[in-house]
Amino acid sequence: MQPSYPLDYEAVVFDFDDTLVATMQVKWEHHREVARRWYGIDLTVEDFKANWGKPFNELIAVLYENSDTVENMRLANRSLNSHYPKKAHPGAVDVVVRLLDQGAEVAVVTSAEAGEVADDLSRLGFPAARIGYLQGADHTVRHKPDPAVFDPLKQHLRARGVSLSSTIYVGDALIDFCAARGAGLDFLGVATGMTSAEEFRVAGARSVASLAGVLPELSRPRATDRGRAIR
Structure with missing residues (x-):
C-alpha cells in the first residue's frame, strides 16, 4: 500500500512540458x-x-x-x-490522481498551447476532466519568467476561495521559479528538464529529483524543510 501524505497545500499547479511529460x-x-x-x-x-x-x-x-x-x-x-509524441514522466499520472484524491485543486499553467496540452493529457491517461484549470500560452500575452503570467490563475483561485499562501507551482526550469516567486507562489522544482537539483539549490529553490518526490515534499512532515533540495 502506498503511503498517504497529508498535504500542506490546497492547490498544486504544474508546468507541463518536461515537468509532467518528457518533451x-x-x-x-x-x-x-x-x-x-x-x-x-x-x-x-x-x-x-x-x-x-x-x-x-x-x-x-x-x-x-x-x-x-x-x-x-x-x-x-x-x-x-x-x-514525435510526448510521453508522461514515470509516476506523473499517479501523482496527479493522488493529489486529486486527497482533495487538492490541481491546475496546469504552461507555455504550450492549451488545446494541444488538453489532448496530450487525455491521450496519456491523466484525469483531464478532474483538472480544474488549464492555462496555455494562448490564454495570456504575459509569459514566464514574467510573474504576470499567473494573473489569470490568481483570478481562478480567488473564485475558488483558495489563497496564494496555500498554492504551490511545480516546474522544471528556473524561469518557472522566477515567475512563481515574483507572483507570490511557493515553488517546487523537479530536476526532469534542463535544470539540475544543484542549479535549483543555488537559485534558492527547493527541488526533488523526480515526480516520485513531489508528494512527500508537499506533505506536512517536510513543511519545515522548504529550503532543502531533495535529491
Missing part, C-alpha cells in the same frame, strides 16, 4: 526535422536549448528563422506531430 528531447528531434525538411535549416541543439520554453509561435519563428508565415510554419510543424 525536450523528442521535440528537439521534431523541430530539427521540420527545419531541415521544409526550410533547409541545419538547426543546432544549442539554438534549440537557448529558445526552449518560449511560447510556440515565438519558438518556431526563431528556430525556422521566420522562413514563412507563422501559420505555414505551424502547419509544417503540426504535419509531423504524430511522429
Whole structure:
C-alpha cells in the first residue's frame, strides 16, 4: 500500500512540458526535422536549448528563422506531430490522481498551447476532466519568467476561495521559479528538464529529483524543510 501524505497545500499547479511529460528531447528531434525538411535549416541543439520554453509561435519563428508565415510554419510543424509524441514522466499520472484524491485543486499553467496540452493529457491517461484549470500560452500575452503570467490563475483561485499562501507551482526550469516567486507562489522544482537539483539549490529553490518526490515534499512532515533540495 502506498503511503498517504497529508498535504500542506490546497492547490498544486504544474508546468507541463518536461515537468509532467518528457518533451525536450523528442521535440528537439521534431523541430530539427521540420527545419531541415521544409526550410533547409541545419538547426543546432544549442539554438534549440537557448529558445526552449518560449511560447510556440515565438519558438518556431526563431528556430525556422521566420522562413514563412507563422501559420505555414505551424502547419509544417503540426504535419509531423504524430511522429514525435510526448510521453508522461514515470509516476506523473499517479501523482496527479493522488493529489486529486486527497482533495487538492490541481491546475496546469504552461507555455504550450492549451488545446494541444488538453489532448496530450487525455491521450496519456491523466484525469483531464478532474483538472480544474488549464492555462496555455494562448490564454495570456504575459509569459514566464514574467510573474504576470499567473494573473489569470490568481483570478481562478480567488473564485475558488483558495489563497496564494496555500498554492504551490511545480516546474522544471528556473524561469518557472522566477515567475512563481515574483507572483507570490511557493515553488517546487523537479530536476526532469534542463535544470539540475544543484542549479535549483543555488537559485534558492527547493527541488526533488523526480515526480516520485513531489508528494512527500508537499506533505506536512517536510513543511519545515522548504529550503532543502531533495535529491
